[in-house]
Amino acid sequence: MANPSTSRLPREIAPRSLPATAWAVLGLLSFGRDLTGYDLKKWADSSLRFFYWSPAISQIYGELRRLESLGYVESWAAPQDELRNKRLYRITPLGRDALTTWVRDSPVEPPVLKHGVALRVWLGHLADPGALRGIVAAHREYAAQMLDEVSAARRTAGQNAEWTYPELVERWGERYWAAERDLADAMLRDLEELG
Amino acid sequence: MANPSTSRLPREIAPRSLPATAWAVLGLLSFGRDLTGYDLKKWADSSLRFFYWSPAISQIYGELRRLESLGYVESWAAPQDELRNKRLYRITPLGRDALTTWVRDSPVEPPVLKHGVALRVWLGHLADPGALRGIVAAHREYAAQMLDEVSAARRTAGQNAEWTYPELVERWGERYWAAERDLADAMLRDLEELG
DNA sequence: GGGAGCATGTAACGGGTTACATGATTGG
DNA sequence: CCAATCATGTAACCCGTTACATGCTCCC
Numbered sequence: 001m002a003n004p005s006t007s008r009l010p011r012e013i014a015p016r017s018l019p020a021t022a023w024a025v026l027g028l029l030s031f032g033r034d035l036t037g038y039d040l041k042k043w044a045d046s047s048l049r050f051f052y053w054s055p056a057i058s059q060i061y062g063e064l065r066r067l068e069s070l071g072y073v074e075s076w077a078a079p080q081d082e083l084r085n086k087r088l089y090r091i092t093p094l095g096r097d098a099l100t101t102w103v104r105d106s107p108v109e110p111p112v113l114k115h116g117v118a119l120r121v122w123l124g125h126l127a128d129p130g131a132l133r134g135i136v137a138a139h140r141e142y143a144a145q146m147l148d149e150v151s152a153a154r155r156t157a158g159q160n161a162e163w164t165y166p167e168l169v170e171r172w173g174e175r176y177w178a179a180e181r182d183l184a185d186a187m188l189r190d191l192e193e194l195g
Numbered sequence: 196m197a198n199p200s201t202s203r204l205p206r207e208i209a210p211r212s213l214p215a216t217a218w219a220v221l222g223l224l225s226f227g228r229d230l231t232g233y234d235l236k237k238w239a240d241s242s243l244r245f246f247y248w249s250p251a252i253s254q255i256y257g258e259l260r261r262l263e264s265l266g267y268v269e270s271w272a273a274p275q276d277e278l279r280n281k282r283l284y285r286i287t288p289l290g291r292d293a294l295t296t297w298v299r300d301s302p303v304e305p306p307v308l309k310h311g312v313a314l315r316v317w318l319g320h321l322a323d324p325g326a327l328r329g330i331v332a333a334h335r336e337y338a339a340q341m342l343d344e345v346s347a348a349r350r351t352a353g354q355n356a357e358w359t360y361p362e363l364v365e366r367w368g369e370r371y372w373a374a375e376r377d378l379a380d381a382m383l384r385d386l387e388e389l390g
Numbered sequence: 391g392g393g394a395g396c397a398t399g400t401a402a403c404g405g406g407t408t409a410c411a412t413g414a415t416t417g418g
Numbered sequence: 419c420c421a422a423t424c425a426t427g428t429a430a431c432c433c434g435t436t437a438c439a440t441g442c443t444c445c446c
Contacts, residue, residue, distance in 0.1 A: 019433065020311060027318050038397050051313035056435055061399060084442065086397060100321045108315065108330060110337060111375075114307040116215060118246035118367060123222050124360030126295045135303060142305060165319030168385050172313060172378060179374040180306075183367060190363050214405065233425050251407055256427060279414065281425060396443080407432085415424075 017106065018066075021055050024048060025063045026072055026099050029091040031162065036086050037061045047166065050150045050173040064089055072098055121187065133191050140184035147177035213261075213297075215304065216250050219243060220258045221267055221294050224286040226357065231281050232256045242361065245345045245368040259284055267293055316382065328386050335379035342372035 028040050028048070035043070037060050044054040055063070067073045072095030080086040091099075117139040124132050154170040157163055223235050223243070230238070232255050239249040250258070262268045267290030275281040286294075312334040319327050349365040352358055 020309075020314065021433080024314060027314070030318065030321060036397070037399090038395095051308065051310045051317070053307070053309050057397095058399070058436085059434060062434095080397070081443070084397075096321070099318070103315050103318050103322045104326055108334065109309075109311045111311060111334075112248070112307055112309040113246065113371075114215075114248050114304075115246045116304045116306060118364050119215065119219060119222070120298050120303065121367070122246070122361055122364040123225065123294070123298050124363070125357070126225060126291070127298045131299055139303065139306075162320070164389065166317055168319070168382070168389075169313050169317040171385065172316070172382050175378055175381060176308075179378065183370055183374065186370060187363070187367050190366065194359065194363075216405080231425070232427095233423095252425095253408085253427070254406060257406095275425070276415070279425075391446105393446090394444085396441100398440085400437105400439080402435105402437085404435085405433085407430105409428105409430085411428080412426085413424100416422085418419105418421090 018102075020052075020109065021059065022063045022067060023099060023102050024052055025055070025060060026067055026091060026095055029073060029089060030096060030099055032091075034088040034090045036088055037064055038086075040064075040089075046153055047170075050146070050153070051169055051176070067095065070098075071095070117184075121191075124191075129191065129194065133188060136184055136188050136191065140181055140188065143177050143181040143184055147174060147181060150174050150177060212301065215247075216254065217258045217262060218294060218297050219247055220250070220255060221262055221286060221290055224268060224284060225291060225294055227286075229283040229285045231283055232259055233281075235259075235284075241348055242365075245341065245348070246364055246371070262290065265293075266290070312379075316386075319386075324386065324389065328383060331379055331383050331386065335376055335383065338372050338376035338379055342369060342376060345369050345372060 024044070025040060028043055029035065037057065040060050041054070041057045044060070048054055064073065064075070068075055068089075071092060073089045074092050075087050075089045077085040078088045117135060120127070120135055121132060150170055150173040154167065154174065157167060157170065159167070219239075220235060223238055224230065232252065235255050236249070236252045239255070243249055259268065259270070263270055263284075266287060268284045269287050270282050270284045272280040273283045312330060315322070315330055316327060345365055345368040349362065349369065352362060352365065354362070
């Protein structure tokens, strides 16, 4: 049996590496604005979701608390209106350093691809051909709409130097969703050829 | 206060809908072969992962137990060699029906996109331009390799009618990874234009 | 009056991963 | 002899979601 007094290692000093979501939230704050959790959720919905994903609001609040406990963000109460307060968050120099290190050094996780439409086509031997084409056609429209939305987001975004990289990623997002739409079209043609 | 005797509804009879992973595992079995958990993991690694993803082996074993408790699969011990047994699984008619219903009726989850490379480029204001290009270039190679692997898988796959739909999805996978590679190239060009 | 938006959080749950444990066989 | 492969499973843990709770303001 292990000696109980030695079997437990002291809590490691080096900061445990955070989930990518935490870095994404900190990343939103790295553009320099003071924001509430609610603000962050809206911003994630209108930008992050096109190439990453938008966490649930409850998770954002949780990550903000964790980031604050690590000293990566600071917060204070600010008047929302006469009666209520809201909590504004700002990135700290320590947080900026940690995020910079993460961007530079952390191994890049391979992109997650979990394509429910492909999964269903793969099981085509169990489906009615018409219904299958319907599923793919619906996905085609979904991709087309994502393309519309990311294009709209790009047009309304600022053009200053500060937004160079987000703009570049939005361009990438447009191409991505256009490709996704074209891929759906090609799959529809393949399905129709089956008769 | 709610009356404790009525505040709790009776356990619903209708089968709770399973996570997509369970349907994917059942889907592997729907091609009609008797397989072990280990076999299923290998097959997932060589086909599912190109368009969905390959669950951990421990999860496959767990899902198999759940599917068996629902009557969707049956299993029996078979001799692996003189000393050991392995457990073979087969889909049941009930399981086939349930899977068919799922393919037909379940709402299709929008494809998950969680692109770590795009996230890092989006934070480009914190990175050294050369390092950023390095990240994208590595991703370009990753996509190219996925393309190679899915092409190889398609060439070695059976050509009979049974494999029509898997083959179609593999074709889709080839196009997908080719597009991903081209998207990385385009992003590299955009990054280089920044100077 | 009611619904949408603003704003913050807790609790329960499920999905999925890694690490661990075990042990035989095959091939270099 | 050692590593890889075959084969099955448990336990701990974390990530993330949904559902729930609260309450104000603005606008129709």
